[in-house]
Amino acid sequence: MPTTRGWAAIGAAVALGVLWAGFGEDLLLALSVFLLAAVGGGSLYVRLAVPRLVLRRQISPMQVHDGDRALVDLSLESRRKIFRVTVEDRVHGLGSATFVADRIADGDSTAGRYEVLCRPRGVYTVGPAKVTIGDPLGFTESVSTFGAADRLVVYPRVEDLTGVPTGRGQDQTMNTSRASFWHSSGEDFFTLREYQHGDDIRKVHWPTSARRDTLMVKQLEMPWQSRAFIALDPRVEPHTSGDSFEQAVRGAASVLHHLFRSGYTPTMWAGVGNGTLVGSPDAYNVAMEELATVRPVRSMDLRRVVARLTRSGMAGGVFVMVTGTPDEADLATFQLLSQDFYRTVVLSVAEDDDDAVVRFAHAGALVVRTSATGTWYEPWRNAMEHGWSTATAG
DSSP: OBOHHHHHHHHHHHHHHHHHHHHOOHHHHHHHHHHHHHHHHHHHHHHHSOOOEEEEEEEEOSEEETTOEEEEEEEEEESSOEEEEEEEEEETTTEEEEEEEEEEOTTOEEEEEEEEEOOSSEEEEEOOEEEEEEOTTSSBEEEEEESOOEEEEEEOOOOOOOOOOOOTTOOTTTOOSSOSOOTTSSOEEEEEEEOOTTOOGGGBOHHHHHHHTSOEEEEEEOOGGGEEEEEEOOBSTTOSSHHHHHHHHHHHHHHHHHHHHTTOEEEEESSSTTOEEOOSHHHHHHHHHHHHHOOOBSSOOHHHHHHHHHTTTOOEEEEEEEESSOOHHHHHHHHHHHTTEEEEEEEEEOSSOOHHHHHHHHTTOEEEEEOTTSOSHHHHHHHHHHHHHHOOOO
């Protein structure tokens, strides 16, 4: 199709043709024909000179946290000579980068790099790249797409928390920010179950999978005290603003990151299914991606959903509930789930201590409260220190 310069040339050719008709000057006709021929020849050129390109993209890293930056490297190799090359690579939802080259010779390779500010959290599609080539005079151009589409996952921002809830049998005087058990050991074979997204492929039981014609993995019995359940209330009702919900998501991600790093095998639940069991780095990435895409929902019957969780045998050492300003549904959820866990923690995004927060504390929960614009580090540390000072030997 003609470029801006091409349309200008066509307009000039028409004007010259009109002048020729009025004055009869052959030179005006010759210039008009030349411009039209140049545009027509350029159009034919870009149709025949279909670019033969190999475009490669590398994103580093492909998983980042909200507010981090990712580098995207592009390499372009041409199998024929092309002119006036423009490469536009778009990160859908975050922006685009454009690279321009006057010409690329046959066999030449070019490279470009751009930086992406990854905000807000979510899963973004990168590419495919849009490549525009023109004729040597710049009168016409053609647009094609090259390269595959890649994914850029932006996790919620996490804070490095310190201290873990004191569990049964742990020595209070020796309790630190790291638990005395590890998700990589101390597990015994329990049963077989069907493969779920995020499971470690190394735990697939291949003989049984071959007999049943479906992937089966070994379910390991985890030490009771190393189990943790993190429940993010996905409802919009407890939150006064979108910032409040985002703060709750950051709190859930920070606790997941902290407990997994400290040796727990947590289950992350954000309103869907029975949650994601985080027993391996791959499962951790799956859970964090779920938090990257979680959105607040309205009119959710939290009591009914949680009642299904209690029937799934969920129990363990630590239960963490994350919400905004707690309401009656949060209190009911806490009462249903906390009875099967030894230590309970409630993360609340609220400006002030209200009656619900006080009721959580009276029920034995460690309450960690912050504002929509605050941080989780200091309230979490204070709550953990309070938990150590009041814990029993068990």
